[in-house]
Amino acid sequence: MTSQIEEIAEILRAHKGRDLRIAQTAAERDRIWLARKSAAGAMARLAPAYYLVDGTVPRSQLAGVLAQINQVCDAADLRVGYVFHAGDGNLHPLILIPNPDDADLVKRAHAAGHRLIELCVALDGSITGEHGVGTEKREYMPLMFSPEELQAMQDVKGVFDPKNLLNPGKNLPLEISQPSLPAPGKPPASPYAPTTAQEAADAIRAWSETGQRIHIRGGGTKSQNLAKVSEPSQGLGALLSTRALCGIRKYALEDLYVTVGAGATLAELQAELARDKMWVPLVSPWSESTLGGIVATNFNAPLRMRYGAVRDLMLAATVALPNGRVIRAGRPVVKNVAGLDLPKLFIGSFGTLGVITDVSLKLAPLPRARATLIAPVDDMPRGLAAGTQLLRVCLVASALLLCRGCELPGVSSPYALVYTAEGMPEDVAAEIAQVRDVLQAGGVASDALSGSEMWAKWLGMASRTETIVRVGVATKDLASVLSDVTPALGNASFAADLANGLLYARGVKDVAVVRQRARAVGGYAIVLGSASQVDAWGHTPDGLDLMRTLKARWDPRGALNPGAFLV
Numbered sequence: 001m002t003s004q005i006e007e008i009a010e011i012l013r014a015h016k017g018r019d020l021r022i023a024q025t026a027a028e029r030d031r032i033w034l035a036r037k038s039a040a041g042a043m044a045r046l047a048p049a050y051y052l053v054d055g056t057v058p059r060s061q062l063a064g065v066l067a068q069i070n071q072v073c074d075a076a077d078l079r080v081g082y083v084f085h086a087g088d089g090n091l092h093p094l095i096l097i098p099n100p101d102d103a104d105l106v107k108r109a110h111a112a113g114h115r116l117i118e119l120c121v122a123l124d125g126s127i128t129g130e131h132g133v134g135t136e137k138r139e140y141m142p143l144m145f146s147p148e149e150l151q152a153m154q155d156v157k158g159v160f161d162p163k164n165l166l167n168p169g170k171n172l173p174l175e176i177s178q179p180s181l182p183a184p185g186k187p188p189a190s191p192y193a194p195t196t197a198q199e200a201a202d203a204i205r206a207w208s209e210t211g212q213r214i215h216i217r218g219g220g221t222k223s224q225n226l227a228k229v230s231e232p233s234q235g236l237g238a239l240l241s242t243r244a245l246c247g248i249r250k251y252a253l254e255d256l257y258v259t260v261g262a263g264a265t266l267a268e269l270q271a272e273l274a275r276d277k278m279w280v281p282l283v284s285p286w287s288e289s290t291l292g293g294i295v296a297t298n299f300n301a302p303l304r305m306r307y308g309a310v311r312d313l314m315l316a317a318t319v320a321l322p323n324g325r326v327i328r329a330g331r332p333v334v335k336n337v338a339g340l341d342l343p344k345l346f347i348g349s350f351g352t353l354g355v356i357t358d359v360s361l362k363l364a365p366l367p368r369a370r371a372t373l374i375a376p377v378d379d380m381p382r383g384l385a386a387g388t389q390l391l392r393v394c395l396v397a398s399a400l401l402l403c404r405g406c407e408l409p410g411v412s413s414p415y416a417l418v419y420t421a422e423g424m425p426e427d428v429a430a431e432i433a434q435v436r437d438v439l440q441a442g443g444v445a446s447d448a449l450s451g452s453e454m455w456a457k458w459l460g461m462a463s464r465t466e467t468i469v470r471v472g473v474a475t476k477d478l479a480s481v482l483s484d485v486t487p488a489l490g491n492a493s494f495a496a497d498l499a500n501g502l503l504y505a506r507g508v509k510d511v512a513v514v515r516q517r518a519r520a521v522g523g524y525a526i527v528l529g530s531a532s533q534v535d536a537w538g539h540t541p542d543g544l545d546l547m548r549t550l551k552a553r554w555d556p557r558g559a560l561n562p563g564a565f566l567v
Contacts, residue, residue: 004424039083040094046081047096051109055120056129056333059089060254065119069093072115076108088334089255090129091120118143129335133171137338144338147177148325153340159550171339181324184209190238191217194245197318197326197357203240204355205324208559213237216351216561218293219265221286237562242292245357248272250332257315257332259360262292273363280361281307283452285460292356298348301452305499306398306422307364311347316360319346321353322555332360350565352551367422370398371432372450375443376413377402380486383415384479386439387498391475393434394499396423399451402482405493406458410444417443420451455495455504462506467530469514471503473523478503481517488513515539537566 005022012020023029043050057065066082069091073080079096093116095109117127117140127133127140141150154172157164187206194200207214215237242263250259253276260269266280267287273279282294283301293299295317300309307313316330329342346356377383383402390400399420408416417439421431436443449457462468473481478501482494490509497503501523508514515525515538527536541547544566551558551567 003426043081043094043096046079047098049097049100050081050094051097051106051113053091053093053095053113053116054128054131055091055117055125056335057089057091057120057123057125058252058255058333059087060252061123061125062086062089062091065091065123068119069116072112072119076112078105078108078112085129085335088129089125090335091116114140124331125333126331126336127338129333130337132337133339135170138169138171138173141171141173141339142177144331146327147179148321149327149329149342150176150339151179152321152325152327152329152342155553156340156342156345156550159546159553179325181205184324187212187238191241192238193241193243194357196245197320197355200240200245200355200357201320201324201326203238204320204322204560207238208322208555208557211557212559213562214240214560215564216240216242216296216355218242218263218290218296219286219288221284221289221293240355242290242355242357245292249358250360252332253278253363255332256334256363257360258363259316259332259358260291261358262295262317262356263290265290266294274366277366278363279366281313281364282310282361283450283456285456291359291361295347295356295359296349296351300500302399302401302455302497302500302502303420303450303452305394305400306396311344313362314343314347314359315362317343317346317356318358319354319356322560327354330360334362351561352565352567353554354560367428369425369428370420370422370447370450371428372399372418372420372446372454373432373435373439373443374408374411374446375417375419375439376411377415377417378413380404380415380483383417384482384498387417387496388479389438390417390419390435391499393431393438396421396427396431397499398422399455400497400499401451401455402496402498403454403458403494405491406454406495408444408454409446409448418451418454422450455497458493458495459504459506462529464529465531466506467508467511467532467534468528469503469505469508469511469525470528471505471514471518471523471525473501473503473518473521475499475501477501477521477523481521481523484517485514488517511538541566 009020023032081094083092084090095112097105097109099105121143127137127144154176184206185202187210188203192203194203204214217239245261245263247264248258248260266282266284266289270279281303283303284294295310295314298310315332318328320326346353387400387402394400399418401418403416403418404414419435421428478498482496482503488510489505492505492507494503494505511527518525519539525538527534547567
């Protein structure tokens with residue numbers, strides 16, 4: 001057995017696991033998987049039909065909710081079997097139907113299914129983990145979502161399908177109660193730091209009614225250009241600060257998520273989580289960066305290749321909309337396909353659609369081992385070729401960078417490759433050994449910093465006089481784009497995130513040329529900071545009309561964060 005399997009087996013034995021069988025061959029592994037894949041079909045030995053329920057609960061609630069389901073089914077004189085996902089809380093009770101022609105039996109099964117969904121929602125779960133909402137579960141949507149949340153989904157649906165031509169009668173209830181709002185109150189004095197989502201919504205609505213523009217400020221770190229927009233000059237509007245929306249709201253260690261105020265800094269959160277050897281896999285160049293700001297700007301570090309991007313890590317968020325409504329987008333469970341995926345709407349929206357007041361994020365254990373190899377490279381083509389080879393090695397890698405002028409430890413060559421692997425010790429050791437084989441060079445080992453931390457340190461040292469650009473293209477195109485734009489970069493230092501198709505450059509001389517090449521392959525080049533006046537975005541996305549239509553629905557006066565984004 002491997003050490004990981006041994007550790008898992010020991011945990012199972014400690015919790016009174018019985019009849020533990022560990023596959024020793026590929027054939028034995030296939031037999032175990034066959035049993036799992038055949039589980040639902042095997043129910044036919046018990047009854048010719050069953051009613052499958054698909055709900056999700058937080059992982060720590062599985063045992064308790066199974067007991068409650070048994071009670072519900074016993075009371076209805078129904079037999080129930082289970083095939084469920086212990087790792088993600090997705091329940092699949094199979095209510096057996098021995099006689100599908102028995103109308104009363106089928107009616108009782110559906111009634112029990114409805115009660116099971118209510119149990120899931122009561123535990124802050126979802127009405128569906130993977131099967132989605134069509135016509136059957138449409139009636140369950142109000143169990144999980146408020147009228148404000150259902151209306152927000154309807155608004156999004158209306159933007160893409162104003163005539164309701166696509167799958168009418170599915171997903172959303174036919175009737176949605178229209179949420180009402182009290183008359184707007186007196187606008188608070190600016191700057192204003194609300195302590196709750198409702199306070200934020202009330203302030204936004206009151207300011208908007210008086211014709212004021214509203215600027216949101218978190219840590220003020222994301223870029224020089226956008227910081228200027230977020231900090232209104234005298235008389236240009238009201239300032240809403242998220243600094244009082246701080247602190248951990250819920251730390252669900254057993255369920256591997258944390259809900260934290262949007263004004264809390266990433267550094268503060270990581271310090272709290274480190275006590276339990278946990279973290280949120282995010283890195284920022286600035287210690288003042290807030291969780292709300294990172295989400296609102298979709299600011300990702302190279303380690304997204306290992307742990308996923310912000311959109312993968314955020315489970316839910318509470319948002320104060322410009323129209324004064326408060327919605328909860330998503331739920332803190334890892335499997336949830338109920339309704340529209342509203343959390344994605346606010347990631348990268350730059351505060352133009354609403355004020356994020358708290359976020360629920362996935363937790364991960366701190367890696368038990370981490371190793372970084374820094375390999376000096378004499379010229380860029382050689383570095384790009386080696387980096388392309390290393391992409392085939394990456395299994396537990398959290399960074400693969402080609403850098404120029406990044407002041408890396410122990411490197412005097414013009415370029416350097418930075419490779420970080422993290423996870424279980426044996427996995428890290430094996431992968432770093434593969435990297436050395438590919439590079440055929442010793443390199444400089446560093447356990448002090450990961451590739452993402454080196455990237456953050458380099459980017460955080462940028463001066464306010466430098467033009468900082470981020471280029472995003474398909475991973476396959478990054479090498480050719482970087483080669484083509486090198487003359488336009490001049491002497492700019494850069495970090496090419498080879499695994500994620502991103503290029504960060506400081507001190508760019510000709511932004512227009514860089515943008516032209518990136519756009520030629522369907523990418524983009526945005527300016528993160530510049531001392532001069534420059535268009536931060538540089539292009540018109542294909543979906544700009546849709547973006548503006550939704551913005552107008554929720555913020556018809558265009559009051560919220562004007563100028564911060566394309567809308």
